[in-house]
Amino acid sequence: MTLIVDHLRIQHGTITAIDDLSFAIEPGELVTIIGSNGAGKTTLLRALSGLIPTASGSASWKGQSILGRRAEDLVRSGIVHVSEGKAVIPELTVAENLELGGIWRKDKTDIALATSEVLDLFPRLGERMKQGADTLSGGERQMLAIGRAMIARPDLLLLDEPSLGLAPLVIEQIFSAIDALRQRLGLTVVLVEQNAISALGIADRGIIINLGKFVTSGSSASLMSDPTLRAAYLGF
């Protein structure tokens, strides 16, 4: 097992945003966590990447607990979080945003290699390196956020709703890029989404949560073919 989440509970004051949640993800898997607005998806990822504390339960990555560690240190252990809402720094250029991804790394040759891989995957970023990130479209910003994460050479990639607010065609591009990345690099990916169709389209498995609680899980194909789930949680 690579990522193990066990009886996890996370509070925002008196609100229980994640309630007794358990799941496990194998190395190299792409698992999507599906839930509607307010289900607790962002809260879960923020706890896994060290941004917020948890109330009880445990979470471990490669046998080591990841709770109580700082976000900036977890990045160094290979856990990289692309946060919600096209997480780029608009005041910096595209090139500087990418540079941030490797800012803590010593291996400059590999940073250059990783950067050129990102630019191969998202050529539009390469054409805009000197521009401010505030001049990018929503889709390009999402590409930049994912690109920055890749330059950190993650083992575990946590993606928070990369499809949010994007046109269907752009979503398709981004999701196929995510798929290509994990195929090529053997990444473990946790993809949090409301857009169940797109997410299950590239995921091996899905976990459905609602109001912070586990609902069900299964292979993408089995979830998609269950009419009750589709009506109740998947929205198609």
Place this chain on the structure above:
Amino acid sequence: MTTFFNTILVGISSGSIYALMSLSLVLVWRSTRVVNFAAAGQAVLSTYLGYEAMSRLHNYWLSLPIAVIAGALISAIVESFVMRPLAKRSKGSPVESIAPVIATLGILGLIRGIAGLVWGNTFLQYTSPLSSKGFMIGHTTIPFSPLNAAIVIGAAIVLAFFAAIFRFTRLGLALRAASFQPEISRLSGIRVDRIRTIGWAFAGAAGALAGALVTPTTYLSPNSLDLLLVSGFVAAVIGGLESLIGAVVGGLVLGVGFAFILQYIGSEVTFSAAFIILIIVLFIRPQGIFGRGGSREA
């Protein structure tokens, strides 16, 4: 016409000092969103330490870097031991945004008190070997002196150094990223707490240099740099608070503006003029000359 140019030269010299103090305030504002009233106290303390170094080493040029390093350390200490714990403790409380600012006023008072105890509430002379008598051009003495020239050169070197760090180094990128988006910065592996301390240290160094350069033109006392704080603050607001270039331009604009008022109107109004300029700028362009329009994406 010569008066006109002389006035500009004198304005640039005092403007360089304002620019350094303004830069100090902007660096702190950018890294922690705090208006640092303690900057005047920190700078006066580092200048006293420069004064001590001078009285032992008898060399102004050696005392200058000592004052600057002391200023950086004082500022890093203030950030790590007062501001950061305070920010953590007041987080989520109604006083979250104002408590740190009030704390800086407290530190200002405390430092002044300590300086008064140690060095007395008298006027000390921290002198530089450079003459404050103006250069001779032909047979006329202009108001711009070797000391003024040193001030401009010293400030320019430090400003160029900061500009190079911010533009060309990883540290500079981390400082900028952490000030704009601390969370994305942490998720990129930047140790934001440490970077903030470094931001404060740079700010302390800039303020210390301002203090150590301006004091030879006047005198040293526990509150001798309070007016400099006001000027630095006005310059920072003119420059838009966020922008390092703005801080420098704001300082120069203010310095030259003061010089003209002093030359053509009189010294009685300079101090009020600072506030009039401040209020006019706030009304016309609240975001300052170099600030971005509208609100930043948070």
